Amino acid sequence: MALSSSASKESGSGHYTYCRKEKSLGLLCSNFLSLYNRDDVETIGIDDAATRLGVERRRIYDIVNVLESVGILARKAKNRYSWKGFGGIPKVLQDLKEEGLRENLNTFEGNNNTKVSDDDEDERFSNPSSSSQNDRSNPSSLKFLVSSKTDNRKEKSLGLLTQNFVKLFLCSNVNLISLDEAAKLLLGDAHDPSTMRTKVRRLYDIANVLSSMNFIEKTPHPETRKPAFRWLGMTGKFENRSASVLVLNESKKRTFGTEITNTSLKRRKVVSSVDGNMNQVMKPQLHVQVKHEILVNEVDRSNLEQDSRQSSKNYQFGPFAPVIVPKVGASENGKVKQVHDWESLDCTYRPQYHNQALKDLFVHYVEAWKSWYSEVAGKSPIQLFS
DNA sequence: GCATCCCGCCAGCCG
DNA sequence: CGGCTGGCGGGATGC
Known part of the structure; x- marks a missing residue:
């Protein structure tokens, strides 16, 4: 009650119905990365990101928070983050x-049990400190009261x-x-x-x-x-085989831009009114912006060794890697299994544009990537099985 | 039907 | 005190 079921009308006039997948955080993250994973980027603004990606700020916070926790970003100031990259x-x-x-x-009890746990994991991460209103602080475990009230x-x-x-x-x-x-x-x-x-x-x-x-x-x-x-x-701990960085890093840097930038279709209620014409917020749908992502840089730089010696870090974080990304595992034989087929990619990424032009553009990218990929693959150990 | 998880209200925090 | 942050959970969507 209260709210009418959405999708009330739709008529065949291609009024694309809400698609949850296009709004996923994962996708947004991919887009975010492809947008900022460049070396000439050092500062990122929440608003800028939200605008470019076409989402609410709230969502940017979600992404930024996890990216920061892994060191890809660092909060610099209000509304400002600095790009640290994957290095x-x-x-x-x-x-x-x-x-x-x-x-x-931190198991207080000094029972030095050398990890006997067969499968049952009993972690004791983060301090307890029950947050329940009912303060019945368990007397037994009063470790660190680290939780400073509000910092809870x-x-x-x-x-x-x-x-x-x-x-x-x-x-x-x-x-x-x-x-x-x-x-x-x-x-x-x-x-x-x-x-x-x-x-x-x-x-x-x-x-x-x-x-x-x-x-x-x-x-x-x-x-x-x-x-x-x-x-x-990084598949397999610290394997320090020579391995020439990633396979794809030279030649021209072409990538297929991810975008799918959300349309501003809200999931829920259609809130009646204004039907028949998109109001201002409902911009004529995507368009521009789709192109500055075309030149997005490719995978992390080639020289990602800089900290200590013995770089050996050939982890392969797909830049925006669609769920299935090549497992450039630098296997000794180069037989690397490519679990990669454009079918699934297409499937995963198929945006259902309601805009033909965009769709074509997307297809174009996929094609570009495809040809580029095989090009690279051709002169490298990798081989994408046809 | 249940797993997945987007949306956005609204409470802290910070300038 | 207004705006930035971001916890939180209702409930829509996907399968």
């Missing part, structure tokens, strides 16, 4: 891992959650976790179904953006069949 990722992950392991040893909020931030989520992978032997399990672990306690649901929602958000960067990958659990996430930051 520092390895170090950040390393730090997170150490931190996570360290935190893990920070404990629940997306950024922190992201880091803890990542630590889960980095610090445990399990590399396949379902969000439910993750939520449970990261919650430590409180089986409160409500809290769980919220936590899981957040994890979905996080998982989506991490997926878009190929840090993790969604995959059905071998047995359970239940969807779970697998870590694939």
Whole structure:
């Protein structure tokens, strides 16, 4: 009641009906990355991003928070972030891992159990400090009262959650976790179904953006069949094989721009009125802006070794990598399996434009990328099986 | 039907 | 005190 069901009218006049997938955080993240993953970018404004990507600021915060937690961005000031890029990722992950392991040893009871856990993980990340109004502080575990009153909020931030989520992978032997399990672990306690649901929602958000960067990958659990996430930051720890950086980094830098920039179609209620004509907010739909993304830079720079010696970081974060990105694994034989077929790409990314021109443009990009890719693949060990 | 997760209200925080 | 941030969970969408 109260609100009328949407999609009331539609008539065949191509009035594209709302599509949730085009609004996903993952996609938005990809677009965000393709928009700012350039070396000549050092500062990013929330408003600018929101405008360019055509979304509300709120959504930018979501993305920015997780990107920051992984070191790709750094908050510089109000409304201002600085672009750090993927170069520092390895170090950040390393730090997170150490931190996570360290935190893990905070079991007050000195029972030095050398990780006997067979499968049951009992993490004790983040300090307890129940946030329930009912203060019944468990006397037994009064670790650090770190939570400084109001900062209780920070404990629940997306950024922190992201880091803890990542630590889960980095610090445990399990590399396949379902969000439910993750939520449970990261919650430590409180089986409160409500809290769980919220936590899981957040994890979905996080998982989506991490997926878009190929840090993790969604995959059905071998047995359970239940969807779970697998870590694939830098495939195989620190393999320091020569490996010539990424395969694609020279030649011209051409990429197919991701865009799909959301139309301003809201999901919910159509709120009657104004039917028959788009009001101002409802800009004549996308258009411009679609082109400055065309020259977006490609994958991270070639020289991403700069910190310590022994670079060895040939992790391959897809720049905007559509869910399936090539696993440029630098395998010794170069037989790298390409789980890559344009079919799925197309499927994944097919935007359903209601604008023919745009659609053509999209197709164009795909084609461009395709030819470029095979071009590169042709002179490199990789081979995309036809 | 349930898993996924977008949307945006609205409470803190910060200039 | 207004605007920036971003927790939170209703409920739409996807399958």
